[in-house]
Amino acid sequence: MRKFFTLLLAVAFAFPVIAQHKVLTTKAQRDLSVKVQYEKPIKDMGQSQALPSNPSLKSGIAWTETEIGLTKYDLQTNRTVGNRFYRYADGKMAFVWTRGMVETAFSDRGTGYNTFNGTAWGAPPAARIESVRTGWPSYTPTSQGELVVTHTADAMHMAKRTGFGTGAWTESDHSGPAGAEGLTWPRVAASGDNNQYVHIVANTYDPYLGQTSGILYWRSDDGGQSFGTQNEYLPGTDINSYLEVGADEYVWASRGNTIALLVASAWHDLFMLKSDDNGNTWDKTVIWEHPYPFFDWNTTIADTFYCVDNSAAIAIDADGMAHVAFGINKVSHLEVGTTYSYYPYVDGIGYWNEGMARFSSNPAALNPFGFEGGELVENVNLIGWTQDTDGNGQIDFLDQPLSYRSIGVSTMPTIHVDDLGGVYVGWSSTTEGFDNGTLNYKHVWVRTSPDYGVTWGDFTDITGDIFHIFDESIYPMWANTSSNDDVYLVYNADNEPGLALDSDHGYIDNREIVATIAKPEIMGVNNAAKAKFSVSQNHPNPADGLTRFSIESASLQNVVVEVTSITGQTLQSINLGNVNAGKRLVEINTTNLTSGIYFYTVRSGNSSVTKKMVVK
Numbered sequence: 140m141r142k143f144f145t146l147l148l149a150v151a152f153a154f155p156v157i158a159q160h161k162v163l164t165t166k167a168q169r170d171l172s173v174k175v176q177y178e179k180p181i182k183d184m185g186q187s188q189a190l191p192s193n194p195s196l197k198s199g200i201a202w203t204e205t206e207i208g209l210t211k212y213d214l215q216t217n218r219t220v221g222n223r224f225y226r227y228a229d230g231k232m233a234f235v236w237t238r239g240m241v242e243t244a245f246s247d248r249g250t251g252y253n254t255f256n257g258t259a260w261g262a263p264p265a266a267r268i269e270s271v272r273t274g275w276p277s278y279t280p281t282s283q284g285e286l287v288v289t290h291t292a293d294a295m296h297m298a299k300r301t302g303f304g305t306g307a308w309t310e311s312d313h314s315g316p317a318g319a320e321g322l323t324w325p326r327v328a329a330s331g332d333n334n335q336y337v338h339i340v341a342n343t344y345d346p347y348l349g350q351t352s353g354i355l356y357w358r359s360d361d362g363g364q365s366f367g368t369q370n371e372y373l374p375g376t377d378i379n380s381y382l383e384v385g386a387d388e389y390v391w392a393s394r395g396n397t398i399a400l401l402v403a404s405a406w407h408d409l410f411m412l413k414s415d416d417n418g419n420t421w422d423k424t425v426i427w428e429h430p431y432p433f434f435d436w437n438t439t440i441a442d443t444f445y446c447v448d449n450s451a452a453i454a455i456d457a458d459g460m461a462h463v464a465f466g467i468n469k470v471s472h473l474e475v476g477t478t479y480s481y482y483p484y485v486d487g488i489g490y491w492n493e494g495m496a497r498f499s500s501n502p503a504a505l506n507p508f509g510f511e512g513g514e515l516v517e518n519v520n521l522i523g524w525t526q527d528t529d530g531n532g533q534i535d536f537l538d539q540p541l542s543y544r545s546i547g548v549s550t551m552p553t554i555h556v557d558d559l560g561g562v563y564v565g566w567s568s569t570t571e572g573f574d575n576g577t578l579n580y581k582h583v584w585v586r587t588s589p590d591y592g593v594t595w596g597d598f599t600d601i602t603g604d605i606f607h608i609f610d611e612s613i614y615p616m617w618a619n620t621s622s623n624d625d626v627y628l629v630y631n632a633d634n635e636p637g638l639a640l641d642s643d644h645g646y647i648d649n650r651e652i653v654a655t656i657a658k659p660e661i662m663g664v665n666n667a668a669k670a671k672f673s674v675s676q677n678h679p680n681p682a683d684g685l686t687r688f689s690i691e692s693a694s695l696q697n698v699v700v701e702v703t704s705i706t707g708q709t710l711q712s713i714n715l716g717n718v719n720a721g722k723r724l725v726e727i728n729t730t731n732l733t734s735g736i737y738f739y740t741v742r743s744g745n746s747s748v749t750k751k752m753v754v755k
Contacts, residue, residue, distance in 0.1 A: 173539070173542075174478055202656050207629075210239055211245075214544075216545075221326050233280075234253055234651070235250050237250070249273045249289070250269060252287070254303065273291055274289060277326045282329075282362035284300050284302055286329075313369075315341070318345065319346070324344075325340065329393060330394075337359040338398055338418055349378035351382060354389060356370075356373045376412070390451070394457070399414070401451055407429050409498075415459060426498065427497070437475055443469055445468070445502065445503060448466035457558050464488055464490055464566070467486065468485050485547070487549060488521070488523025522564060525568045525569055536569060536578075548569050549584070551567045552564060552565065561658065562592050563585065567581045567583055570603075582600050582610075599661045614629075614630055625655050629653045633649040634647060682754050685726055688725055697743060698743045699743075700741055700742075701742065703739075704738075729754045734754055737751070739752055
C-alpha cells in the first residue's frame with residue numbers, strides 16, 4: 140500500500156522538542172465513546188512445528204539504534220508492558236520478547252532472546268529459546284545465571300542457565316494449586332545484593348478461591364534453584380480485596396533489597412505492594428482508589444468514570460522510593476454483561492511517587508482535562524499527553540485513534556530513575572502529522588525530570604525523524620539501569636497502526652529496536668537550550684513554485700537551509716550567513732521538484748529544526 144502524509148508536522152530533526160502546555164481535544168471528541176467486548180485473553184493455540192529462518196534486518200539512525208529481532212506475532216502484552224529488558228552493572232544487556240514468524244497459528248511461538256555483550260548486540264535470533272511453544276516472557280538475572288519465565292498451554296514454564304548469553308537452557312514446568320493448575324502470564328524479578336531472591340507472580344486464569352482470576356506469588360532465596368513460597372496470595376490481592384486481577388496487569392521493579400509490584404487496571408485500584416526486605420514483609424499502597432470497589436460484570440454502573448487505561452510502570456530510585464507512571468482513559472459499564480465503553484480521545488500520562496498525595500475514589504479524580512473536580516495537575520502529576528505538533532491549537536487526527544489492550548491515546552508508559560535523581564518517562568502516543576493516509580501512527584515520546592519528579596522538561600518524540608515516518612512505535616521499555624551518559628530504550632515498530640492479532644491489519648514484520656540515547660539530549664533542564672530558534676511551516680503547502688517560511692530568533696551565525704528528499708538526499712542548500720535577531724523570511728523554489736514529500740532543515744551551529752513540505 141502506498142503511504143502518504145495528510146497533516147503537517149513541525150518537529151526538530153532527530154530529537155523534536157515540543158512545549159509542555161496541554162491542548163484540549165474538542166468537546167465532541169471528549170464525549171465520543173466506543174462500545175467494546177471485554178474478553179479474557181486466549182492463553183494458547185496451535186501446535187509446534189519446524190522453525191523458519193529469520194529475514195534480514197535494517198536499522199534506523201536517528202538515535203543510535205539497532206534492530207535486534209523480528210516477530211510477526213505482535214501482541215507483546217495484554218495490559219502493562221512487562222519485565223523484559225535488563226541492564227547489568229557491567230553494561231551488558233538482555234532483552235526478551237514473544238517471537239512468532241509462522242502465521243496464523245504461530246506454532247513456532249516462544250521467547251525471542253538477544254544480548255549486548257558490552258560491545259555489540261548479537262545476531263537476531265532465528266528461533267525461540269524453548270523446546271515447546273510458549274508466550275509472554277519475563278527475564279531476570281539471578282545469583283545462578285539467567286531465568287526466563289513464560290507460560291505454555293498448561294503451566295508456568297521456566298528456562299534457566301548459568302552464565303550470560305551462552306549455553307543450554309534447562310526447562311521445567313510448574314503448576315498452580317488444585318483447580319488453577321495452569322498458571323499464565325508470569326512476571327519475574329530478582330532482588331538482593333547478588334540477585335539471590337527471585338520473585339514471580341502469575342495469573343490463575345481459571346477461577347480460584349472466589350476470584351474470577353487472581354495472581355499468585357512465588358519466592359526463592361537461592362537464585363531460583365528452589366521456591367520456598369509457591370502459589371500464595373500477596374497481602375491485599377485476594378477475594379477480600381478484588382473479584383478479579385487479570386492477565387498482564389502487574390509489573391515488578393527492584394533495586395538492592397527493595398522489591399515492588401505494581402498492579403493496574405481500569406476495573407480495580409491502581410496499587411503497589413512493596414518490600415524493603417526482599418519479600419519477607421510487604422506493605423500495600425493504593426495509589427488510585429477505584430470509585431466502584433469489587434467491580435462485577437454482572438452489575439451496572441450509573442455513570443462514567445476516569446480510570447487507569449490498563450497500563451502502568453514502576454521504578455525504584457537510589458533511596459528506595461517508588462515512582463509510577465500510568466495511562467489515563469474514561470470508561471462506562473451501563474448494562475449487565477462483559478461489554479463496556481471507553482473514550483478514544485481521553486488522553487494523559489499520570490505520574491506519582493511516594494512523596495505525593497494519592498488519588499481518591501472520586502469518579503473524576505483522574506480527569507486529565509483540568510475540570511470536573513479532577514485531581515491531576517498539569518506538569519505535576521499529569522506529565523504526558525498527545526502533542527499539538529502543528530501548533531494550531533487543536534488535536535487533529537485523520538480518524539478516531541486505534542486502541543490497543545491498553546486503551547489510551549497516550550499509553551504503555553515506561554519509567555526509569557537514575558542514580559542522580561533523573562526521572563525518564565516514555566510512552567506511546569498517537570501523533571499528529573504521521574499517518575498512512577487513514578490512521579495516525581503512534582510514536583514513542585519521552586519527558587524527563589532532573590530532580591526526582593519536582594520539575595519536568597519538554598516533550599521529545601524519539602521516533603519523530605524521517606527514518607520512522609511510516610512506523611507504528613509501541614511497547615517502549617527503559618532498561619532498569621543507565622550509564623552516566625546514556626539511557627537505553629527498547630520498542631516495537633511496524634508499518635501499520637493496530638494489531639494483526641486483533642484483525643486491525645494483516646500479519647507483517649515487527650522490528651524489536653534498541654535505542655541508545657544521550658541523557659543531555661532529553662533531560663528536562665537541557666531541552667530548553669536546544670530551542671535557539673523557531674521555524675514556521677512553509678506557505679503555501681502544498682507548494683507549487685515559490686513557498687515561504689520564517690525563522691525567528693536571537694542573532695544566529697552561519698545559518699544554512701537544506702531541502703532533502705524523503706530518502707535523505709540533499710536537493711537544495713541555501714546559505715543565509717549570519718541572521719539578525721527577529722524574524723527572517725526565507726523562500727524555497729520548488730519548480731524543479733517533482734510532486735511528493737520533502738523536508739527543509741534550518742541549521743545553525745549544533746542546532747537544527749526540520750519540517751515537512753509537500754510539493755504539488
